[in-house]
Amino acid sequence: MPALPALLAGALLTTLALGAQANEAAIRKTLAERIPQLSKIDEVRATPMDGLFEVRIGTDLFYTDARGNYLIQGELIDTKARRNLTEDRINKLTAVKFDELPFKDAVTIVRGDGSRKLAVFEDPNCGYCKRFERDMQNVNNVTVHLFLYPILSPDSVEKSRNIWCAKSPEAAWHDLMLREKTPASASCDTAALQRNLALGKKHKITGTPTLIFTDGSRVPGAIGAQEVEKRLAETASAR
Missing domain, CATH: 3.10.450.70 (Disulphide bond isomerase, DsbC/G, N-terminal)
Structure with a gap:
């Protein structure tokens, strides 16, 4: 009993x-x-x-x-x-499973050995994104998956299209964000941009930049290189 x-x-x-x-x-x-x-x-x-x-x-x-x-x-x-x-x-x-993100719809930017990983949703007309991109020039050995996310204006859609369709999307992106050089007109299949908008809506991404780290955590808004380095180190040790 x-x-x-x-x-x-x-x-x-x-x-x-x-x-x-x-x-x-x-x-x-x-x-x-x-x-x-x-x-x-x-x-x-x-x-x-x-x-x-x-x-x-x-x-x-x-x-x-x-x-x-x-x-x-x-x-x-x-x-x-x-x-x-x-x-x-x-x-x-709202945590995102990093490895399940559709990286084929992103512009992949590799710095150094690319050993650390980060995804970011950005609008080409976003001033905070430009500041973030300038800071990111001080972060090495990282692979950045850039999801173009044109939500600020109709012009954002046009610029995103021209970047996505450029011969070198990475160069076109950096020319715009770092040097204020407007991307040349280009055309191609832009279904990826529509999928990015749907993906952002699904995960309630309402502003840019929005950073997503490999542990699924996100940061809404621009952060400096030092904070990016800290979070990359933390997520790398957690995996």
């Missing part, structure tokens, strides 16, 4: 599980009835804060009480650990 402590522990776990299921059911029912836009919830889960639950729709996060009577849209901060729990969760949800 099982010992009493073991029976009590098992009963407690069962009770907690049933309680969590009841909370999830109540949250889903209440929110669907009161806010039709929240009728298709992907996940409900407890947060580290007592009585607060995370409601996830895609990669959008909301917070609610155990009955769904109140809804919060914002960030949950762990003040003791000094961590943004909402940001951590979104980073995990």
